[in-house]
Amino acid sequence: MLVPLANWHNPSKRRLEAIRAAHERNQAGLLELLEAYLILKGRKRATLSRRTLENYRLAVRDYLAWAWSDTQSLDILKATADDLDRYIAHLQVHGGNLNNSERRHLKPGSIATYVAGVRAFYRALEWANAATLPQVPSPSDPTPPEERRPALPDSLYKKLLQHLSGPNPHNTRDRLAVRLMAEAGLRISEVINLQVDDLSLNERLLVVRAGKGGKQRSVPLSKALVQEIEGWLRLRLAYVAAGERSLLINLGGRKANGRAMTDKSLRKILNRHYRDLGFPERYYGAHMLRHTAGTRFYKLSRDLHATARILGHANVNTSAIYAKMDLEGLFGVVDKLDD
Numbered sequence: 001m002l003v004p005l006a007n008w009h010n011p012s013k014r015r016l017e018a019i020r021a022a023h024e025r026n027q028a029g030l031l032e033l034l035e036a037y038l039i040l041k042g043r044k045r046a047t048l049s050r051r052t053l054e055n056y057r058l059a060v061r062d063y064l065a066w067a068w069s070d071t072q073s074l075d076i077l078k079a080t081a082d083d084l085d086r087y088i089a090h091l092q093v094h095g096g097n098l099n100n101s102e103r104r105h106l107k108p109g110s111i112a113t114y115v116a117g118v119r120a121f122y123r124a125l126e127w128a129n130a131a132t133l134p135q136v137p138s139p140s141d142p143t144p145p146e147e148r149r150p151a152l153p154d155s156l157y158k159k160l161l162q163h164l165s166g167p168n169p170h171n172t173r174d175r176l177a178v179r180l181m182a183e184a185g186l187r188i189s190e191v192i193n194l195q196v197d198d199l200s201l202n203e204r205l206l207v208v209r210a211g212k213g214g215k216q217r218s219v220p221l222s223k224a225l226v227q228e229i230e231g232w233l234r235l236r237l238a239y240v241a242a243g244e245r246s247l248l249i250n251l252g253g254r255k256a257n258g259r260a261m262t263d264k265s266l267r268k269i270l271n272r273h274y275r276d277l278g279f280p281e282r283y284y285g286a287h288m289l290r291h292t293a294g295t296r297f298y299k300l301s302r303d304l305h306a307t308a309r310i311l312g313h314a315n316v317n318t319s320a321i322y323a324k325m326d327l328e329g330l331f332g333v334v335d336k337l338d339d
Contacts, residue, residue, distance in 0.1 A: 059117025
């Protein structure tokens with residue numbers, strides 16, 4: 001759980017510090033304000049995920065790099081809707097404003113995340129009574145949701161599992177991570193935060209203690225997945241650090257060996273496996289595996305309510321996307337045209 005920073009609690013000091021940080025171009029101070037606002041006043045408050053916070057911090061860093069550049073020299077406390085529209089146009093044409101790998105072409109979904117982060121930043125400034133929030137909508141994404149992060153076809157999923165077979169302990173761990181996302185429908189953050197104590201293998205259940213929005217849910221496990229977990233638990237004993245209860249642990253590294261993995265490290269590992277197998281880039285990432293689970297659940301059950309229950313969706317309409325992701329079902333329809 002995230003903890004707010006104490007120096008932003010006092011309303012009068014908050015305004016003074018926000019104005020000072022803006023005038024002195026103190027990026028670290030403004031990022032502190034953003035974090036304090038999100039934890040104290042944001043929709044999810046202290047249950048905000050680390051990944052969302054990191055994404056918003058990246059967005060604000062990028063916005064400040066643009067606003068404070070020689071070509072703009074923008075007073076961020078007086079920014080208008082037109083100013084933010086110019087920033088969005090810059091993202092669409094030129095990409096990000098940070099150095100190194102972060103300066104790249106941005107997809108519409110990434111731009112929407114940047115805009116959400118900047119909106120949160122101005123809500124924080126508004127909370128500090130230092131600026132007002134310019135009303136600017138995110139640009140629309142012409143790509144349908146089911147095409148942005150498609151489910152992995154069965155043939156490629158089997159290829160991935162085969163690639164991760166064998167006695168290599170790294171592969172054993174990675175295979176379990178893949179199956180927890182693609183067969184139990186867990187998010188990567190839920191996999192990383194899963195503790196050994198969250199498993200009830202005799203009941204074929206695991207408990208997600210803090211899912212999206214801090215919600216808890218019980219997830220049923222197939223017999224094959226239970227066997228996979230049992231195999232990893234036996235192997236884990238040889239590598240786990242004293243007192244570590246996280247299910248997935250690092251296997252190597254001077255400081256991290258035997259300790260809990262991070263979602264960043266697991267993402268890198270997964271993408272490396274995809275590259276080794278020559279997968280198309282549209283199938284990269286971790287959330288694609290959860291979409292794979294959703295598609296498989298719906299394909300087998302044809303029940304959106306059951307799919308929503310397993311995946312932890314509060315609204316059944318959120319699960320409706322998986323009906324559209326069933327490409328193999330569409331191929332079956334198309335193939336009938338040849339009969």
